[in-house]
Amino acid sequence: MQEILLREKKIDRNKEHFWTIGLANNNQILYIELISLGGTSKTIVEPMQVFRVGVLKGAVKMLLVHNHPSGDLIPSEQDKDITDRLLQVGIILDIQVIDYLIISEKSFTSFLDIGLLDILKKSNKYVPAFELEARIRKEAEALGEERGKYIRNVEIAKELKKKGLGDQVIAEVTGLSIGEVEELD
Numbered sequence: 098m099q100e101i102l103l104r105e106k107k108i109d110r111n112k113e114h115f116w117t118i119g120l121a122n123n124n125q126i127l128y129i130e131l132i133s134l135g136g137t138s139k140t141i142v143e144p145m146q147v148f149r150v151g152v153l154k155g156a157v158k159m160l161l162v163h164n165h166p167s168g169d170l171i172p173s174e175q176d177k178d179i180t181d182r183l184l185q186v187g188i189i190l191d192i193q194v195i196d197y198l199i200i201s202e203k204s205f206t207s208f209l210d211i212g213l214l215d216i217l218k219k220s221n222k223y224v225p226a227f228e229l230e231a232r233i234r235k236e237a238e239a240l241g242e243e244r245g246k247y248i249r250n251v252e253i254a255k256e257l258k259k260k261g262l263g264d265q266v267i268a269e270v271t272g273l274s275i276g277e278v279e280e281l282d
Contacts, residue, residue, distance in 0.1 A: 113140040115163045117147055119156030120195070127154045142179055144186040151192050159187065161197040170199050170206040172213060178222075180208060185223040254278055 113135040119127040130150045133140045140163070151159055161183060163176065180197045187194040197208040208214040221229060250271040257267045264278045271278070 111166045113164060113166060115140050115142050115147075115161070117151065118160040118162065119151045119154055119192075120158040120160070121155075122157050124158070127156050142183075144183060147183055148186060148190055148192060152190060156192055158193045158195050160195060162200060163198070164200050166201075168201040168203070170201060170204060172199060172206065172208065177213065177217065180214070181217045181220050182223045184214075184217055184220075185225070189225070251277075251281070255281055258282070 113133075114131060115133040115135070116129060116131050118129050121127055128150055132146050133142050135141060147161070148159075150156075161180065176197070176199060180194075183197075184194050194214075195209070196214060199206045208217070224232075250273055254267050254271045254273055254277075257270065258278075258281055262270075264275055267273070267278045268275050
């Protein structure tokens with residue numbers, strides 16, 4: 098990307114650019130597309146524009162690349178926010194965003210390398226409501242199952258105590274702690 102930026106013979110190098118690189122399953126580059134050419138301090142990026150070519154070309158992975166003409170490679174809040182949003186759109190479209198790079202003429206910052214991509218993947222800010230609801234429902238079901246298993250194990254432990262088995266054996270059989278078994282008296 099730096100070569101592409103440098104080959105522009107200084108035309109528009111002082112403006113922010115936003116590219117996407119679409120990849121196949123084997124990481125073969127399918128395309129490199131300039132999505133937006135902005136001003137000196139920002140560029141406007143819409144998810145539809147970012148993913149349009151990827152959908153048409155059948156990309157399954159995507160790299161997002163954006164330059165900072167100032168040379169400052171520290172991610173801005175806008176960089177983090179758009180990455181968060183694009184990660185969620187990628188999930189919906191089944192196109193995995195594998196990194197977001199901020200480049201200058203001399204260096205780059207990788208959100209993946211600095212751990213920011215993983216942090217943003219955990220964000221719920223742009224997760225659609227139906228997806229959040231499904232996640233919550235699944236977690237509630239898992240908690241319900243866990244609680245049900247615990248109650249079942251307590252009932253089994255009570256029956257084993259009635260039959261005279263020792264607390265240690267009951268704890269091993271049911272998975273309850275010795276303290277929990279002792280409290281059943």
